[in-house]
Amino acid sequence: MDIRIQPFTVHKRVPLTISRGTTAGSTNLWLRLSADGIEGWGEASPFSVGPDSQTTELISAQLQQLEQPLRSLHPLQAQAIDNLLDQVQAFSAVRAAIDLACHDWLGKRVGLPLWQLWGLERQRIGPTAVTVGIGSAAAACDRLQKWQQQVPVRSVKIKLGSPAGIAADQTMFSALLSQLPEGVKVSIDANGGWSLADAITMAEWLADRGVTYLEQPLAAADDGLLPQLYARSPLPLFVDESCFTSADIPPLAGCVHGINIKLMKSGGLSEARRMIHTARACGLQVMFGCYSDSAIANTALAHLSPLADHLDLDSHLNLSDDPFIGAELRDGRLIPPDAPGLGCHHADA
Known part of the structure; x- marks a missing residue:
């Protein structure tokens, strides 16, 4: 099979601030895999969790390193491809790009969208x-208003864990809550920004205000404290950076009630499916999330979305210049296409 790698830069309509910092854009990689006259598409987007950083440069260099050895393989040789990726200790974002492209190729080969396959x-x-994202009460309310002007809002994830402390979190949350229409689902993601004591306080405070669940309240380095929080929290706990x-x-x-699956962390749809089944076997719920992913990666996860309890696949909706079109937003739900494979196409096509 032939591999082509093309970087593309996307910019956020509104920069996103979380407990670890602010992002305004990203340079992602578009991978095109060709065999037997069929082309499959994948995407790799950079991300950073704690000391572990998968930059665009690192991902690109490894994909280029893999171009030649992949030429001798076929998209249907999943085991051989996995063995090759194991040998080079491939980054999870590299695995994701190749895995998505192989799935897209397969769907096109058999003429079925992945959800139907x-x-x-x-x-x-x-x-x-x-x-x-985190900000002043006025800025948060303005962001919510912009979302409401852009899409039908049925579920909102609010980023907390402000460096200014939980008083600032409470002020921002209260302002937002007053602006939300009745019936909108509300969840919280602290991105590891709280201590155990603050997490217990906020879990109790947020539970009284109708929050659905609490994501990554503690830093991944503090996973050993999760049992204590689990015993005290009135809200379901989900982990992201810890899984x-x-x-x-x-x-x-x-220790928790559920996990957040992201394609760039997991290494693609193959591992995402394994994670879903493992989580269910362990009695855990499942949510899907994203980084600065375009419509390619979010459409890929949308194909698996019937298996998820909670969804947070909005990164492409916050891009001013996403070059791709895929899953369609209908009444707040991201619906994967009827077209074969991922069903994505270029916006200029």
Whole structure:
């Protein structure tokens, strides 16, 4: 198979601030894999979790390193491709790009969209959250208003864990809550920005205000404290930065209520499916999330969305210049296409 790698830079309509900093854009990589006259598409987007950073430069260099050895393989040789990626200790974002392209190729080969190939039901897909980042109460309310002007808002994820402390979190949250229409689902993501004591305080405070669940309240380095929070929290607890692949899930059972799956962390749809089944076997719920992903990666996860309890696939909706078109937003739900494979196409096509 032939591989082509093309960088593309995307800019956020509104920069996103979380507990670890602010992002305004990203240079991602578009991977095109060709065999037997069929082209499959994948995407790799850079991300950073704690000391681990997968930059555009690192991802690009490794993909270029893999171009030649991949030429001798076929998209249907999944085991051989996995062995090659294991040998080079491939970054998870590199695995994701190749895995997505192979899945897209396969769907096009058999003429079916992935959701149908897997026997899933699109009517089971719930609303995807739109994200409001950390900021002043006025800035947060302005962001919410911009979302409401852009899309039908049925679910909102609010970023807390402000460096200014939980009093600032409470002020921002209260302002937002007063602006939300009745019936909108509200979740919280602290991105590891709280201490155990603050997490317990905020879990109790937020539970009284109708929040659905609490994501990554503690830093991944503080996973050992999760059992204490689990015993005290009136809200379901989900982890993101603490869980990359299926191997991370069993130790979390009994400490949390669910996990957040992201393609760039997991290494693609193959591992995402393993994570879903592992989580279910451990009695855990599943949510899907994203980084600065375009419509390619978010459409890919949308195909698996009938299997998720909660969805947060809004990154492409906050891009002013996404070059790709894929899943369609209908009444706040991200619905994967009928077209074969991922069903994505270029905006200029």
